Amino acid sequence: MEETFKIIDLPENERPRERLFRYGVGALSNSELLAIILRSGSKKENILNLSSRIIKKNGGLNGLLNSNLDDFMNVHGIGKAKAAQLVALIELSKRFKSYKDGDEYKISSPKDAVELVMEEMRSLKQEYLKVIMLNTKNMVIFIRDVSIGSLNSSIVHPREVFCDAIKKSSASIVICHNHPSGDPTPSNEDINITYRLKECGKLLGIDLLDHLIIGNGNYISLKEKGIL
Structure with missing residues (x-):
């Protein structure tokens, strides 16, 4: 031995x-x-x-x-x-550092959502898109990765984003994606995707509350920026 x-x-x-x-x-x-x-x-x-x-x-x-x-x-x-x-x-x-233990977790602000995903997403080498699903009291009921790779409208399809939200009878969702560069400044494509998902959510009765872009220890909320 x-x-x-x-x-x-x-x-x-x-x-x-x-x-x-x-x-x-x-x-x-x-x-x-x-x-x-x-x-x-x-x-x-x-x-x-x-x-x-x-x-x-x-x-x-x-x-x-x-x-x-x-x-x-x-x-x-x-x-x-x-x-x-x-x-x-x-x-x-x-x-x-994240919501995975089954305890109830309420989203009352963009910071609450960021705290769920920051430690996991801040150092990822590829872009990931997560969907945080909430009930009528803004309690987290499910979190799912829906895409990996550079975000664009051909990859981020509304049916994938809202699929589990419909199954889970979600009242609203928050989407989060990371920028591997560490800079959370939104691109034009990020903004276009946000508008598209917001309109789809209205048709489905599932509100898109925010789109959070995660950098390396920092973030940008498109709701806080007035884009949502």
Whole structure:
């Protein structure tokens, strides 16, 4: 059986867990925090070096949050077990910041909707369009991705946007999409799509409350801009 470097093999004053108890979790680096979760390195590399390399290879913490199983499996020293640990950690971190736990969540402002999707969408490498569906009390009842890729009217078809909203008897929807560039400034196509979906919603009796464009930690509400 291949021997691996474990945290216990490090000098005591360099062990992340011991440093956590002595100095507090805030004193630990990102690599040390990841090392505590993964626990062991490989035959040729200790866990601190491996953790540091994982973070660096995936583009820092933001890149890490947008990585998947294949990304991790392509890192030398990462097998199925560690890849599974990493994607589980990423999913938990996203769920801490988003509505996925079944609790009731009310949308009273654009910021409320942004808080549901920001952590998941801010570092995506492609454009995603999400539909947040609400009941008559503006409580979230369902969230769905309806498209991936550059947004244009040929991809974003109203029937896809409103399909689940009709099935769920939604009273209204909020649509959100990200700009991978990090700049949430709306394009002409973004605005045209918004007008089209607003008119379709009127015919269906499902109000389009807002179109939110997500950047890297910032956003623009087309309702607040007076476009909706």
